[in-house]
């Protein structure tokens with residue numbers, strides 16, 4: 104049995120039923136071979152609140168409830184798209200909500216888990232935006248709005264975000280290596296797993312004279328992307344949608 108599987112950046116929304124279908128099949132099949140499934144942010148393209156009743160929220164919630172109900176463990180970290188995932192969703196689905204960052208132990212290795220956006224420190228405008236939307240008072244105000252308003256605000260935010268990403272140099276939207284080292288040093292780890300940048304890879308480098316690894320999860324755009332923690336360490340695999 105694989106100790107753990109890691110995915111992120113599925114960006115599930117009504118416009119991409121292939122991705123939702125692939126995730127539901129994964130939850131019903133391959134994911135059940137693992138000891139623990141970790142979803143490291145942006146499971147959903149946008150989350151208007153735990154009272155969401157439109158697809159794919161309902162079917163995904165039911166599939167997660169079936170997964171944990173059958174005795175499988177699942178932990179979810181919020182991403183920059185679904186940062187409003189809350190305790191009610193966790194209670195309904197039986198998943199644990201993970202703080203960003205979190206450190207876990209796999210075998211005899213301590214592993215730092217992050218969504219990844221906190222590491223993109225070169226993008227200062229984004230970091231200011233992130234701080235604003237993480238204000239609990241602002242979030243309470245937003246969650247008190249009617250669902251239709253929140254959906255409209257979410258759609259507008261996604262359009263802004265796409266324009267923003269198109270206008271930014273690619274390097275600014277990747278992680279900053281000094282921020283990576285600082286986060287790993289602070290957690291006292293030589294292993295980091297994150298998503299967000301949509302640049303799946305396993306990077307090896309030296310951290311204070313010791314070999315360290317940064318595993319980056321891929322987005323589920325044209326196919327799924329899964330990282331397995333094996334006895335030999337992390338391994339990336341893709342998951343066809345068809």
Ligand code: MN
Nearest residue numbers: 145182183299
């Ligand atoms: Mn993200």
